[in-house]
Amino acid sequence: MTAIDLTAARGKAAELLARRKRGFSLEAPFYLDDALFELDMAAIFARHWVHVGTAAEIPDHGSVMTVDIGRYSLIIARGRDMRIRAFHNVCRHRGSRILTSRTGKARSIVCRYHNWSYDLEGSLLDAEHIAAGIDRGCLGLKPVHLRDVSGLLFVCLAEEPPEDFERAPLRQAPSMMTDEEPAPPPKKDVPLFPAQVAQTKKGAILVDNKGMTLYTFDRDTSGSQSTCDAKCAERWTPLAAPADAQAKGDFTVVTRSDGSKMWAYRYRPLYTSQYDKAPGEANGFDGANLWHIARPAF
Numbered sequence: 001m002t003a004i005d006l007t008a009a010r011g012k013a014a015e016l017l018a019r020r021k022r023g024f025s026l027e028a029p030f031y032l033d034d035a036l037f038e039l040d041m042a043a044i045f046a047r048h049w050v051h052v053g054t055a056a057e058i059p060d061h062g063s064v065m066t067v068d069i070g071r072y073s074l075i076i077a078r079g080r081d082m083r084i085r086a087f088h089n090v091c092r093h094r095g096s097r098i099l100t101s102r103t104g105k106a107r108s109i110v111c112r113y114h115n116w117s118y119d120l121e122g123s124l125l126d127a128e129h130i131a132a133g134i135d136r137g138c139l140g141l142k143p144v145h146l147r148d149v150s151g152l153l154f155v156c157l158a159e160e161p162p163e164d165f166e167r168a169p170l171r172q173a174p175s176m177m178t179d180e181e182p183a184p185p186p187k188k189d190v191p192l193f194p195a196q197v198a199q200t201k202k203g204a205i206l207v208d209n210k211g212m213t214l215y216t217f218d219r220d221t222s223g224s225q226s227t228c229d230a231k232c233a234e235r236w237t238p239l240a241a242p243a244d245a246q247a248k249g250d251f252t253v254v255t256r257s258d259g260s261k262m263w264a265y266r267y268r269p270l271y272t273s274q275y276d277k278a279p280g281e282a283n284g285f286d287g288a289n290l291w292h293i294a295r296p297a298f
């Protein structure tokens with residue numbers, strides 16, 4: 001492919017825009033010209049945040065999907081920690097495209113050419129024919145900036161994303177989590193949601209309305225059920241929801257095996273731990289690493 005001269009393309013775009021008549025659409029080259037397409041990709045799509053999908057499309061750990069932005073192909077994967085990450089869909093061995101399906105489920109991301117494999121967090125796992133002494137830590141999938149704004153996924157291909165987006169989630173989240181716009185200010189004595197965000201030494205976490213740390217369970221993978229019953233529920237208390245509770249924003253309602261209701265955040269049922277005795281404690285640790293502190297999506 002012949003290299004496109006972006007400086008010349010910029011000049012051409014400026015010239016076309018200068019003679020554009022108000023009330024008329026852009027001239028044909030904006031839709032047909034390869035150089036203007038490349039300019040659009042470089043100036044807008046490779047530098048700014050682009051909406052690529054929703055968190056609900058990859059609900060479980062191991063859920064993956066691919067998206068294309070111009071010539072770029074990206075993998076978006078939910079890791080074991082339930083975090084969603086984006087990577088270039090390019091193998092670090094010889095640069096081939098790794099995944100071709102739009103969506104899927106995987107324990108690892110495997111390139112079909114020579115079977116190099118990566119975990120869902122992008123680290124290189126296995127690599128055939130790799131030379132001795134090579135630092136595998138440098139050969140993970142190339143990450144791409146991703147932001148999850150109340151379930152809407154945005155990526156930015158630039159190395160340094162524009163800062164304006166950093167303020168956007170805080171502006172958008174309240175209105176996206178209620179039916180009204182703009183959202184009314186919360187009343188002090190009436191909790192707006194079943195859980196709140198608290199800033200702690202461990203970062204931003206979700207707490208119940210008494211300030212107790214909330215947790216998620218790795219075995220709750222369906223998005224609509226809790227697998228913590230009987231003895232498990234004696235140590236991990238489901239975050240109770242009223243019988244007539246309705247989903248709101250990121251919070252959905254799960255019906256437990258005994259018919260009672262509990263809250264889930266982004267399809268992960270929420271629990272408090274019997275090991276925590278006061279707000280601010282986070283002692284809910286398990287040796288199998290199946291329980292995790294619930295964290296807000298932004």
Ligand code: FES
Pocket residue numbers: 091092093094095096111112113114115116
């Ligand atoms: S190109 Fe991917 S394993 Fe070789």
